[in-house]
Amino acid sequence: MRACACVTEHRQTDRQTASWEKVSTSVKGAGAVATIIALSVVYSQEKAKNNPTSPTDAPATDAPATDAPTTDTPTVTTPAPSNEPWDKYRLPKSLVPEHYNVTLWPRLTPDETGLYVFTGDSSVQFNCTEDTDLILIHSNKLNYFKHAGHLAVLTSVSPGVEAPAIRSSWLQPETQYLVLQLHSKLLKNHRYQLWTNFTGELADDLGGFYRSEYMEDGQKKVVATTQMQPTDARKAFPCFDEPAMKAFFDITLIHDRGTVALSNGREKESTNVTRDGWEVQQTVFETTEKMSTYLLAFIVSEFGYIGNMTDNVLIRIFARKPAIDAGQGDYALNKTGTILKFFEQYYSSEYPLPKSDQIALPDFNAGAMENWGLITYRETALLYDEKFSSNGNKERIATIIAHELAHMWFGNLVTLRWWNDLWLNEGFASYVEYLGAHEAEPDWNVKDLIVLNDVHRVFAVDALASSHPLSSREVDIQKPAQISELFDAISYSKGASVLRMLSDFLTEDVFKEGLKTYLKEFAFGNAVYTDLWKHLQTAVDANASAVGLKDSVEDIMNTWVLQMGFPVVTINTTTGALSQKHFLLDPDSIVTALSPYNYEWIVPIRWMMNGAKPQEPYWLRKKSATHDAMKTSQWLLANLDVVGYYRVNYDDENWNRLVDALNTDHKVIPVINRAQLVDDTFNLARAKIIPTVLALRTTEYLNKERDYMPWSSAIGNLDFFYLMFDRSEVYGPMQKYLQRKVTDLFYHYGNLTDTWKTVPDKHMDQYNQVNAISLACRTGLDECQTLVKNWFKQWMTSKKNTIHANLRSTVYCNAIAAGGAEEWQFAWEQFENATIASEAEKLRSALACTKQPWLLNRYLEYTLDPDRIRKQDATSTIVYIANNVVGQPLAWDFVRDRWSYIFSEYGGGSFSFSNLINGVTKRFSTEFELKQLKQFKEENSDVGFGSGTLAVDQSIERTIANMKWIADNKQSVLEWFHSAVNR
Template sequence: MGKGFFISKALGVVAIILGAGALATIIALSVVYSQEKAKNNNQVSPTDGGTTSKPPATTSSPSNEPWDKYRLPKSLMPSQYNVSLWPRLRPNSETGLYIFTGESSVEFKCAEETDLILIHANKLNFTKLENQMARLTSVNSGVKAPSIKSSLLQNVTQYLVLQLDGKLMKDHIYHLYTEFTGELADDLGGFYRSEYMEDGEKKVVATTQMQPTDARKAFPCFDEPAMKAIFHITLIHDHGTVALSNGEQKESSNFTKDGQNVQKTAFEPTVKMSTYLLAFIVSEFGYINDTIDGVSIRIFARKPAIAGGQGLYALNKTGPILKFFENYYSYKYPLPKSDQIALPDFNAGAMENWGLITYRETALLYDEVYSSNSNKQRIATIIAHELAHMWFGNLVTLRWWNDLWLNEGFASYVEYLGANKAEPNWNVKDLIVLSDVHRVFAVDALVSSHPLSSKEEDIQKPAQISELFDAISYSKGASVLRMLSDFLTEEVFTIGLKTYLTDFAFGNAGYTDLWDHLQMAVDANGTELNDTVHNIMNTWVLQMGFPVVTINTKTGNVSQKHFLLDPESKVTVESPFKYEWIIPIKSMNIGGIQNPIVWLKDKSATFDEMKTSGADWVLANLDVVGYYRVNYDQDNWDRLLNALKTNHLSIPVINRAQLVDDAFNLARAKIIPTVLALKITKYLNKERDYMPWESALTNMDFFYLMFDRSEVYGPMQNYLRKQVIPLFEYYENMTDNWNKVPDGHMDQYNQVNAISLACRTGLEECQHLTKLWFNQWITTNKNQIHPNLRSTVYCNAIATGGFEEWEFAWSKFVNATIAIEADKLRSALACTKQPWLLNRYLEYTLDPNMIRKQDATSTIVYIANNVVGHSLAWDFVRARWEFIFKGYGGGSFSFSNLINGVTKRFSTEFELQQLKQFKTDNSEVGFGSGTLALDQSIERTISNIKWITENKQNVMDWFKTEAKPNEALLF
């Protein structure tokens, strides 16, 4: 899936309202169910236990009963399902609820004798069948199936529990049949509804998001990734709508059900696959299509989007990316079709459902008029990410969610390779360093981080599973696999992948299985490694964090140490390797001379390759292929600084970005002085490449967060303005006074950086420019701002404007028909400096009619990024946490992004105490996928407090000195 306090009286009232609302929903759904089925004697309400005496479903805390454990027993193994679902795209006239009804038959083999059937079911209402919630039959006519003597729903562990009056026989096959009703809610999980307006009419889409544990909300199933089966899907839907699923359409015909004339569409059976990869959708969408080597490729979206050509870019790039991965994996795409669909409401970026990939509109649809080059890159990389999963994740699937990192980390790595095939002129492969390696370093340098692979027994509950969908799994996973591919060579790496995929096709595997196959490739190829693949990679997978490698160029001594942003923090998690890693070190010297790779296996070692003399310098971690930071002796730092000053092009562009990022983070960890890190930025007035500038701006964002409420802010602004003016003027000249677009992909990115920082630091020419462009839009109602520049122009114009600019942007947002343009406006609206507008905007986030649920948490984070909105957003989240948590789903992946986003500026003792109080006050409500993020926020705040205490005065003095005009460039 692609690449999100105190308890007041008001909060108590909200809780009561929520409780009442939940009860009303349950009652209403029960009523609708009885109306739909018209079988009153057979009805089971959501609170019925399903026995003749109708006991309530159990909601007790887990105990030692089999149904109180979160993992399925190994006694039953499904082989195939027959599922028929009928979503209603219009609400019930009496209750206003949208529902779906369904029938499911699952065929399973009994692996161990048992008198108990546990099958996942969540928020489903079951029809009474022979006075029970299900009907059990035997496939073998000679073997009689036991009767179901009692049935109940265990809501905590999300099971339908069926107790039998006899035992199922080992190796025999049985059928379990159920009929059920569920709500087609707008909760973005399971079988849910998405809404949009078209020609003044509200349209409804019935769609799915099953990963990780929501297939059970659509139909009863053995909802674990290792429980693979074949699925026969049938959808009943209104005439004029299109039904889609993983398989190709087999047949579609008129059908009469419950007195209604509808359409019945059946699909070809799927290949053997996991429940979380299922998808079924009913919509009024249009599509465009193509065929590549016999594979049907279709792009579905709202009809106006298709008519406007917004699906063409995705259609044109899917085929080449698909063919690239066939060659990369040496394994033909195993399905006859690849459907991709853009949904108005979708919580993730995209989801790799096999044969029917779902996307946010902004992740699939490209419009020449409205989309920037960064929008285009996002589409290319997300398509590549999801298509990579068709093999790595779908064909071969993780056994359990504790190895999620391998699935998502791999796709996050090779998405750059696929996008590079689609757009070879972008040089996009380099950007993994900024987007993944540097990004995840910030999280993995905390003691509250976690290893890539967890113990299976530690990941049980759905919330624990959802919590794994974080930067560690995606970005660290990508980073260490890129390192592995580099030191093995891509040829050996892909040979190992091929045999791994072939051996485990349509089955399940763990990360050690991949190590086995890579080791076989190493042995067959005669590649020399310092150790086995297992031993090397387990040091990166089974312990959290990463090392800082320190090189003494006088002696050639190289040492390693666990890198922590706060070196005084206590690491309480034991490591099987005592926080030491087996580290491949690639380096170069002055003149571009590359040294042979050396391996650091112990705490320290001496290498001749690391010794220098005279003016020579060493630059380690060439192209940042290693997952570690690098520190040097002071003399080598001085020589590198001089190289930046006199000939910065002598250092590769990726490593110039690395020097900036490493230096600032080493300074935060008290390994080098903060002033040394700041000195590196002095060369930037000569830098024109994107990656070093982006690295610098990312690190200066930390300074903004720490100092934009203090007296350091003014001198810092003066210095940064001085440094960015040459870049601003460079792009002004390159673009003929902003009248054309730079040719290079990276140049287009850096033009945005130049304008953004120039305006942010108060350069009058820049601010005048953005105001002029925005006001021309207001007065002429014709937007001539280039798509690349819109986000930064909108933000700066709204920040320096007032009510008129905000209202104009809001009206454009409300009426936007292009999702990418709406996203730019939604972000920019958070830039206003008017507190009352920001407060009003915060209120909008909890009204789905104003801000879609999928965008609520990111909008709050946008507001928190604004120094004026920071405290407003924090107060808002504290006061409404229970409402946000319950209303937006405890398993939502965006809670970690929300908590991190609203707390990242925290740097005072008062804010730390508020954060701890928030954790205490809401312990019973919970934090879901944000649980770990909350601990990380507390740790980060403690680190920030210490850093400011130790660095504020020195930083202010340095900025004051360096901001003086016309000063010579000295180090």
């Protein structure tokens, strides 16, 4: 799953509107009394239809059911706390599923109570691996029809063996089980089958089997769709919902005639049938490959599609019919085959399925989800319209398709045994997505962008004392909320960064050789991350002369995987001395987490001197060492192309030589390393390792810089200065300095584009054009502000939008910031009427740029109204508002005041809560704000923070660090900017 931009920071200035990739898996309170009462009406009706032989049997709700005679209102008992198997979150190993048969019937119209429901029945055949008189199977928010007084029917599949009678059955809501106690034991090495008949709500909660809604031709349309990862398959049907519990699945969907049904398998047959008096369609799908429950998908919709065949694989793109008719699926269709073929070659393994369906959903909690054979996407992650979509939108589509297709092998064919190794699954896909996108668009140089998007991004999180290692202990990850918390920047971006480093020092050919044998051995099974290390080691041993490793792959990588953080490597060019130290943004923070390696890493160092060819890699294995080859009076640059996951510091003389090189002839330093020098110095300064004024000196040359990556690095790091100083007297001289630096870039792109009539040809230049306009307007350059206001006013007047798609995000934002209620209302109406998802995203972000507090407060209220702002977008919209210096205190007050409601309605298990908490607190830098944050944590401890639990502690740590940084740096920074603008 590509989760967010995320968890995800926005990759380019133009991508303020890129959708949140770790957003809400919100949970609607189906256990609430009103909902239970309403559902009981539906269940009574369905009971009469589906269970005529048991007229008194009613479905059980998510509460333990007694063994007493059943009534329409089951008796509810609450067992006393115990250490019984059903009180544990992990399944026992006694039962192993082999084959499921699942039939589901979603109702796309509400019943008389206004509820959308689905009904279904499911049978699972399982093998008993040890004698047991207990069956535990996951179930959450499902309601069961009773049969002979129990919630399931148990039969034997093994000849001559009878199934034990069920003694008692109930639902255990806390651990999400259907529990069956038996009168006698299931026998080892025999097979049994469990059948259930159930119903549930097709809610709009973005998890499990849920509904998505959209308008078409003035009519509301409903889609029944799924999101199972990580633990929501149990909301659709009872199942052994753990990744290692792989099985085969036969799926049948009952659906309205005229709708289209999809699932993981290829359609086997679809026939018109009559079910309970309804004229419906029944679609049966081919048996899946052996797979995990979290990769299941089933969808019923009125969507259209386009498709083609690529090497005997059927590729189809599904979306709303108007989107398909407008050609918005064409780009995805054209690139999917290319990327799929690339990964077949990369893995040396054929795509294991006969089809690859991809579908764009109006409501979806992540960026995309790698369901095997039926990948689901947000509309912005799959649909491209040349008139409305920017080059950033286009790149996002290419990289996310590559990310999800990479999972078809790495994650789906071979699945990690438990969620504690999620980092390898998501980190790997987050690395190779750049390789797949490069294959699709070789002229973009997209592989370089991993440094900005992932390496630099995750450095900010991993430099906190409250960070965590890539790999957790299995025993520490038990509850669904703990699993959801793993879907963070560490798993995705640090995982990608260290795997890229590994591929580099092994060489890509050796890396691919290890992957090939790993996938072959564990195909259709499960593995742990050390299994990959073993296969890579075998490949290394077979190519020993070419690789030349002195340490084993496992020894090297465990230093990066089993301890949090990363080192700063210091090189003294006068003596040749090297040292490494755990890098912390706040050097005074106390690291309580123990490290098995005492915060030492085995560090591969690629380096060069004075622009000459790269030297032989050097391995730093201890806290300190000496390498005479690094003694020099010329400039020395380490971590070439930032393939290593570490920062670099130098002696003062070498820093001065590097800054002089930037000012004299910046192109002698590779472009990625120019971005690195800026990022390293600003962060080393925050950690009090070098003076802040040294970091500022790396920006002096920027008026001569025309490349995107260094500019993006500078803007990203200076954003911290904005956060810390846009409410202080530093702001004025800082604005003047940055305006002076960006003015040449602004005019450069004005000239290059014939006074803004066109866009540059090169991908990176298109991004940097956006940087030029964004920073020039932000710093108050009159020509820029006049330009964007005129463009926006022309749109308002003529009702014809001629602003290029690349520039819309920054133009909208700056024009709305400079305007008032009229501009805001116009943009809101355009947002409400937008039919292109990427255009709606740009407007949704830009609406948060207004400087009018009353408009921002109104917008905040809109975020909790799903008719105005979709649930999937609520938390990211609040963060957009918090990014605005005017909106930040409003957003913070709003979140504090509404936390209980936001948390319950928008999802305790949501992936987006860490983004929300970090987003509304990242400007905090005062004692008063720290007190408020601590109070917020204390007052809501009973409500909880879900996937944002760690983010609360990180925000407290970051606030303390910000306070110290301002105290130490404010005066010197003020003096430096004053001096710089007067030079």
